[in-house]
Amino acid sequence: MESLIFFLEDAAPLLVLGLVNGAFYALLSLGLAVIFGMLNVINFTHGAQFMMGAFVAWMLLSWAGIGYWGALILAPLIVGAVGVLIEKTMISRLYKLDHLYGLLLTFGCALVIEGLFRNNFGVSGLPYAVPAELRGGIDLGFMFLPTYRGWVVLMAVVMCLLTWYVIEKTKVGSYLRAATERPQLVQAFGVNVPRMMTLTYGAGVALAAFAGVLAAPIYSVRPDMGASFIITVFAVVVIGGMGSIMGSIVTGFMLGFVQGVTELIYPPFAQTVVFFIMAIVLLTRPAGLFGRA
Amino acid sequence: MAGETIASAAIRPDTDIQGFFGFSRPQAIAFLVLVAVVAVSPFLLYPVFLMKILCFALFACAFNLLIGYVGLLSFGHAAYFGMGAYIAGYTAKAWGFPPEVSILLGGAVGAALGLPFGWLAIRRAGIYFAMITLALAQMVYFFCLQAPFTGGEDGIQAIPRGTLLGIFDLSSDMAMYWLTAFVFLAGFLLIHRIVHSPFGQVLKAIRDNEPRAISLGYRVENYKLVAFVLSAGLAGIAGGTKALVFNIATLTDVHWSMSGEVVLMSLVGGLGTVFGPVVGAAVIITMQNYLAEFGAWVLVIQGAIFIACVLAFRRGVLGEIAHALKVKL
Numbered sequence: 001m002e003s004l005i006f007f008l009e010d011a012a013p014l015l016v017l018g019l020v021n022g023a024f025y026a027l028l029s030l031g032l033a034v035i036f037g038m039l040n041v042i043n044f045t046h047g048a049q050f051m052m053g054a055f056v057a058w059m060l061l062s063w064a065g066i067g068y069w070g071a072l073i074l075a076p077l078i079v080g081a082v083g084v085l086i087e088k089t090m091i092s093r094l095y096k097l098d099h100l101y102g103l104l105l106t107f108g109c110a111l112v113i114e115g116l117f118r119n120n121f122g123v124s125g126l127p128y129a130v131p132a133e134l135r136g137g138i139d140l141g142f143m144f145l146p147t148y149r150g151w152v153v154l155m156a157v158v159m160c161l162l163t164w165y166v167i168e169k170t171k172v173g174s175y176l177r178a179a180t181e182r183p184q185l186v187q188a189f190g191v192n193v194p195r196m197m198t199l200t201y202g203a204g205v206a207l208a209a210f211a212g213v214l215a216a217p218i219y220s221v222r223p224d225m226g227a228s229f230i231i232t233v234f235a236v237v238v239i240g241g242m243g244s245i246m247g248s249i250v251t252g253f254m255l256g257f258v259q260g261v262t263e264l265i266y267p268p269f270a271q272t273v274v275f276f277i278m279a280i281v282l283l284t285r286p287a288g289l290f291g292r293a
Numbered sequence: 294m295a296g297e298t299i300a301s302a303a304i305r306p307d308t309d310i311q312g313f314f315g316f317s318r319p320q321a322i323a324f325l326v327l328v329a330v331v332a333v334s335p336f337l338l339y340p341v342f343l344m345k346i347l348c349f350a351l352f353a354c355a356f357n358l359l360i361g362y363v364g365l366l367s368f369g370h371a372a373y374f375g376m377g378a379y380i381a382g383y384t385a386k387a388w389g390f391p392p393e394v395s396i397l398l399g400g401a402v403g404a405a406l407g408l409p410f411g412w413l414a415i416r417r418a419g420i421y422f423a424m425i426t427l428a429l430a431q432m433v434y435f436f437c438l439q440a441p442f443t444g445g446e447d448g449i450q451a452i453p454r455g456t457l458l459g460i461f462d463l464s465s466d467m468a469m470y471w472l473t474a475f476v477f478l479a480g481f482l483l484i485h486r487i488v489h490s491p492f493g494q495v496l497k498a499i500r501d502n503e504p505r506a507i508s509l510g511y512r513v514e515n516y517k518l519v520a521f522v523l524s525a526g527l528a529g530i531a532g533g534t535k536a537l538v539f540n541i542a543t544l545t546d547v548h549w550s551m552s553g554e555v556v557l558m559s560l561v562g563g564l565g566t567v568f569g570p571v572v573g574a575a576v577i578i579t580m581q582n583y584l585a586e587f588g589a590w591v592l593v594i595q596g597a598i599f600i601a602c603v604l605a606f607r608r609g610v611l612g613e614i615a616h617a618l619k620v621k622l
């Protein structure tokens with residue numbers, strides 16, 4: 001018993017860190033899945049939009065004096081609006097072409113956005129303080145939980161469940177699912193499918209920006225914070241398969257947790273464990289854990 | 294998947310395999326022009342700059358072998374290029390291997406890495422294939438970041454160019470240029486030969502209609518895998534040559550942005566064209582050369598070119614020229 005408590009004291013912070021990472025994987029892969037489901041486009045700009053969320057939060061604070069709570073609502077709206085603009089002007093022209101063009105286009109957008117931010121803010125990170133209400137931590141007996149980390153995991157769970165609820169249980173969601181299966185038919189019923197696609201993209205992007213705001217106080221706010229993150233999220237998406245909303249949420253949290261466990265057992269392996277799992281999943285279930293072949 | 298595919302954006306290959314080395318007449322002319330340019334340019338331009346173009350041209354041609362002729366978009370080719378650079382650099386510096394052996398070893402390791410990666414990635418197609426190759430390449434990046442032989446953040450520096458076959462000293466840029474030109478032209482002709490062999494015809498059949506190729510009794514996985522390994526091996530050779538030219542192999546060579554760059558080069562030149570990747574490499578390297586002082590603007594401009602190519606210019610430079618002249622290049 002004694003040794004178990006000692007073990008938990010060592011292990012718990014790493015596992016919490018894993019869960020925090022998992023929260024971001026879940027939010028980002030969920031956004032990717034929502035966009036892919038509707039638009040058939042893999043949004044390579046997702047990482048850049050995650051980064052923009054963090055930067056907009058920083059700008060709101062430094063330039064307009066709007067704090068964390070305002071940013072949590074405003075930043076997703078602003079970045080989502082930029083996303084709507086990108087979809088309207090560029091992505092919407094590609095729907096009739098090979099899906100790979102969507103990948104290439106959004107990759108180009110990611111380079112432009114990252115380059116612009118690098119020009120204006122350099123490559124070193126900008127600090128963003130944890131809001132006063134969420135400082136400190138809670139003593140759980142076997143470990144000390146920093147409040148903000150707990151908050152991030154909680155918010156991610158809430159946001160994921162909310163998205164799942166909207167898509168699976170509401171009327172808007174049923175339109176969305178119908179348009180995913182048969183866009184022409186839904187359009188014939190008088191639903192404005194192109195506008196729905198635009199708004200879906202905007203919503204997916206807003207989700208990424210929301211994750212960015214959540215991440216701002218944990219990671220330093222820097223132009224390349226999204227780029228390497230998004231590649232891991234791609235692996236998460238391959239592991240989960242993009243067939244189900246719940247699937248991407250569960251896979252995201254699970255892999256973050258596995259990463260935390262790996263950090264505990266063999267740290268050098270932690271960054272690559274997700275890719276190894278991807279390889280194993282490809283060997284055994286090529287369509288992904290929750291995917292349909 | 295309706296409408297225009299990546300492969301159909303390029304000019305459809307016709308079936309006339311005739312003339313010299315499988316080149317059609319316009320291609321033969323283009324090839325002679327290419328050889329002439331390669332032969333004359335070092336007397337007019339800075340050889341190191343030209344060698345960089347040649348290395349990347351070979352890299353882009355290797356990448357194009359997959360996307361242009363099998364219809365698979367790899368977003369992780371930096372892994373094979375970078376690994377080729379590290380292996381060639383390490384064997385040349387630490388073990389004192391001669392350049393020809395180092396470069397070939399770089400290619401061999403690139404191919405050896407391509408075997409398991411290709412085997413995994415060809416289980417999926419399209420977007421998934423791109424994401425899987427990207428993720429696997431990121432794994433290689435983290436490996437190179439931690440492995441002792443790569444020198445971590447510093448990379449392998451001061452790689453000696455050595456003496457080719459024990460006869461030709463490569464320390465002068467001109468000598469190195471001729472080796473690079475030879476490697477490039479040999480690789481280029483090899484790819485051309487592969488594409489126009491019976492094997493290459495099956496690859497194109499798979500690209501154009503995979504279910505039909507399967508129903509004809511071809512084991513498409515094997516064909517795809519061999520094409521992947523060849524492509525990875527040639528990328529490794531390109532990387533190894535680059536390491537000797539610049540005496541350096543670093544994390545930049547295995548970074549995902551390098552994978553993006555080779556996609557951009559092929560896209561600009563014309564996906565699925567024979568000479569397009571060469572033109573694309575020349576355009577992008579020249580642009581980087583002139584914009585080097587503007588820092589992150591290079592990233593912005595590269596992104597903008599990506600966007601412009603996808604939206605308005607899907608055939609690429611050479612694809613457009615070929616389309617206007619109604620030939621295939």
